[in-house]
Amino acid sequence: MSTTSDASPNGAPAADSPDEKPTSDRSGTTSSAAPANGRTRSGWWPLLTRLHFYAGILVAPFLLVAALTGLAYTAVPQLDQLVYSQELRVEEVGGTPKPLTEQTASAREAHPEGSIVSVIPPEAADHTTKIVLSVPELAEQDKQRTVYVDPYTAEVRGALTTWSGSTPLATWLDDLHRNLHLGETGRLYSELAASWLWVLVLGGLLLWFGRRRTYAGGAKRDMLLPERGARGVRRSRSLHAITGVWISAGLLVLSATGLTWSAYAGERFTELRTSLSAYAPELDTTASAEGSSDRSDGHETGGNAVDSGLPQGLSPDRILEKARAAGLDGPVELSVPADEESTWTVAQTDGLWPVRMDKAAVDPHSGEITSRVDWADHPVLAKLSSLGVRAHMGTLFGLANQIVLAVIALGLSVGIVLGYRVWWQRRPTRADRRALVGRAPARGTWRHLPWPALAVTVPLVVAVGWAFPLLGWSLLAFLVLDGVLALVRRRRTAGPAANA
Structure with a gap:
């Protein structure tokens, strides 16, 4: 991004007069004549x-x-709030939020297609709850349908096609920056x-x-x-x-x-990380063999008046409660068990510095923490990669990062x-x-x-x-x-x- 005394920042001659002939010196040259002393x-x-x-x-x-x-992509957080305020924010902050089970039931009633893959509680008092659905026709594009629910009234405020949690506008701008909407080419x-x-x-x-x-x-x-x-x-x-x-x-x-x-x-970078074992440890989501089938605490999801679309076992409210007790504070995402032999996954999603990115596997019946991976367990290269990507996307330091x-x-x-x-x-x-x-x-x-x-x-x-x-x-x-x-x-x- 610089130049020499006789070359422009692009390497062209840069003397005061545009008609001056280029010369040669130790700081850089555009002279067509080779140095008299040869290789130096x-x-x-x-x-x-x-x-x-x-x-x-x-x-x-x-x-x-x-x-x-x-x-253009740096303005995504503000653009999202402007364009999708109906989906992302509640009209009025009420009293005590409705149970997550009731909110998911409301989302399923409005959108019975697909299956629930995760529940994201509100990050702030005026934010909506996100219920993420896996829909076959969208899954082929690696996308999901996210339903936004008012946590105080359980009213569905809208639904959007999302990609890894990004809104349609954010996804469009991301694709524009990465590939100009031309795919792999x-x-x-x-x-x-x-x-x-x-x-x-x-x-x-x-x-x-x-x-x-x-x-x-x-x-x-x-x-x-x-x-x-x-x-x-x-x-x-x-x-x-x-x-x-x-x-x-x-x-x-x-x-x-x-x-x-x-x-x-x-x-090449992936090959390097693999050779150095520089990936975050995987969370074991296999349910405990002693996982209790006792659902006498009155918090099970089965048998509710409305179908929440969630698997049998403890309610997401109880799963979240267990995770909070284990120290997973701040914004989190609750991933639904993939099958009857799997656990819930509760992952911190606070990407602001200092990040909170711990994960825990919670047994769907006993509420036991069966496995855990903390941010401190990540190898240094995995941490640097994650932090670098967040800084590149403008989310690591909030507004200052965007600026x-x-x-x-x-x-x-x-x-x-x-x-x-x-x-x-x-x-x-x-x-x-x-x-x-x-x-x-x-x-x-x-x-x-x-x-x-x-x-x-x-x-x-x-x-x-x-x-x-x-x-x-x-x-x-x-x-x-x-x-x-x-x-x-x-x-x-x-x-x-x-x-x-």
Whole structure:
């Protein structure tokens, strides 16, 4: 997200006058002439310049789409409350809530289709209870039908088709951000953007700080703020770079977390977690062999005046009571037993930091806690993955998380626009040299690297390409295309020379 003294943030020349010829120096170059001293350590700068330039030009459109769709997704909690207030909130907070059994019965009466898979008590006094149904035609799409019930009156306030608890609007915006509503094919755009993002960020930081250290005497102020008194292309270049510097940490986190659920890099991450046994322990939901069939406490679900659609045994109110007594406070979700040999599952769903994500298996007849998995039991990598995903979705730190994501998305969008502006501002304007955009950095910059550096770089690039397949394949495609174009150009140049 940065530049060099003689290269724009995209790698194009960036001198004050758009007609100046590019030069060469240790901070980066666009000169077409090879260094006189051959392979030197300063050969990194032109290579980084060229990589940053072409990565920015080719991948920035994908990043811009990801930034804008991500920006829209950050507002999901507020949009949900605005669009689905009828379903999500009660008209009036009453006295004592009705039993969950009565609320589920009301939901079943209004929606007899499918079967109940979970019951989600209200998180706040003015929230509705959610009764989640598995409906065959929706299950094929990995979706559910959620019925919203007023906990004080047991009145059904509506029903929505949901995906993992997300409303239709949230699901639509999520799909837009992840795959542009193009299915598996569309996922490639977001993975390509996320794969190249960290290359752009790290390369840009190296270029910018290398330039400022050389030309600003290492002053921290000049490294973190735009150049004072800069105008024209220098001003645009400086704003582009500083924007990238300030949001760089957030961009790296978003890139890393986004790749964890991508198609190809996500598969590599899954393989890594499997090899390290870095998944949360599984909760044993097998009912106890001594599970009592005694239902004399008057809280059983069978034999009620109305069919609640719940299995025989203790009522969800009693299951919740047992879970609360075991320490599962805050927002929870009660998952219905899958069969007669299974337990209820009560899981904390508080994703705000500090998270509460303990789980417990509760015997449907005795109310005994038969198994438990606490957040503290999760491996470190599993914790980091879960927290990273929540931060990426804007739910880990509430409104503050949303604001930070919005700032990063806006900053990335502005930085991309400024990068293209610099490229345009660097265009030749003389009558005999007119062009729509600035010149690209010279080819063959890798030939300026010392042999030891090249020996380390090549295997490293191959390893990175394996870990991030779309990055590797797109880089290979560019190298092949660039080589073909260079060959064609040399043949065209050699032709007139031979005929002269």
